[in-house]
Amino acid sequence: MQKFYSNGKLLITGEYVVLDGALSLALPTKYGQSLQVETFENQTIVWESYDEKGQVWFEDTFSFNELASGLTNGRNDISNRIIQILKAARLLNPEFLSITKGIKISTHLTFPRNWGLGTSSTLINNVAQWTQVDAYKLLENTFGGSGYDIACAQHKFPLTYQLKNSVPHVNKIDFNPTFKNNLYFVYLNKKQNSRDGIASFKANKGSIDTAISEISDITNKIIQSKTLLDFDTLITQHEVIISKIIKQQPVKELLFNDYNGSIKSLGAWGGDFILVTAELNPSEYFKNKGYHTIIPYKEMVLL
Incomplete structure (x- = not known):
């Protein structure tokens, strides 16, 4: 065997x-x-x-x-x-x-x-x-x-x-943020077909050389981020850049515009998990919105 x-x-x-x-x-x-x-x-x-x-x-x-x-x-x-x-x-x-x-x-x-x-x-x-x-x-x-x-x-x-x-x-890389207890993954109740998302991106993207440079820079800064505030700022910037490329509304604006924290899509937009930041456990907020799978960072990620 x-x-x-x-x-x-x-x-x-x-x-x-x-x-x-x-x-x-x-x-x-x-x-x-x-x-x-x-x-x-x-x-x-x-x-x-x-x-x-x-x-x-x-x-x-x-x-x-x-x-x-x-x-x-x-x-x-x-x-x-x-x-x-x-x-x-x-x-x-x-x-x-x-x-x-x-x-x-x-x-x-x-x-x-x-x-x-x-x-x-x-x-x-x-x-x-x-x-x-x-x-x-x-x-x-x-x-x-x-x-x-x-x-x-x-x-x-x-x-x-x-x-x-x-x-x-x-x-x-050494990525073990001190604020990991403030990070959660929330499932959006539907599976996103990444192959469809890739096909749509390839068909509709324009010139993205500047965006590639900006995202690479954000990646390096996220790895080095020391505070939750820095992290929040960077993932919000990331959402804005990708939103312009794929011509889709960021998930926070679309579904959670009253949420008091930052939210970032992961992978192809529109499904699977999102990353959310929170000072306190945000489970009640998301469950009230109909999203019942909320997983803390330390329970999801291999540390």
Whole structure:
């Protein structure tokens, strides 16, 4: 039996513009996903996916021929995606699946699938570990994206992520703010499809060279920020810059204009988690607004 594990992810700065080379701050989460591989005699691949409650949310059986051909024969979207991932891994490593035995794969999430903490990226990184291929290349050949989520999957520390000539640059940083007890993550009750957000950004962006420089500068200043007031000012500036690029209203203006603190979208705007700052626990405010998943920084982030 083989077992692999990958961390979930949060992109604190640089959403969208990380694709164009902005220096971005990313945090691996305490939540993640494991993948377990066992062999048996029947030459098929049996796949089972379990949610955070230990309940099966997906299962299917694949033939080795399906993976070799990439033909999906009218299967559902999830099955099609798994075939795509395994075929892509085989193209990167032709030795993969050269065995004659069958394989049983089980995946186990430690967070709800709709949270947007990296159901796909943790799967890609786990499959890459299992098949001994480059996780960034496997991501590029399947889901696409900047790759910051793969960096989070692989590392247990805060990091900066930057694409330079399409090559990922990952650096460990010392980011453990003294005001972390004033930081919370609030789930917006809907999962945002990051691929759709990326496609829209690419289709509508204009010249963003100045914005990339400004966001990179904000990232460095956030890493060095010593007070909650400094942090509040910087994330508000960040929201204004991204708002102008993607032509969307910041989430605080849209949903929480009476909130006495700062709020920042994380990743593709419109869903998943937001980062909020508060002098006191803000749970009552957000629960009164209908948002019941409020997670303190120390419970979410790998420290």
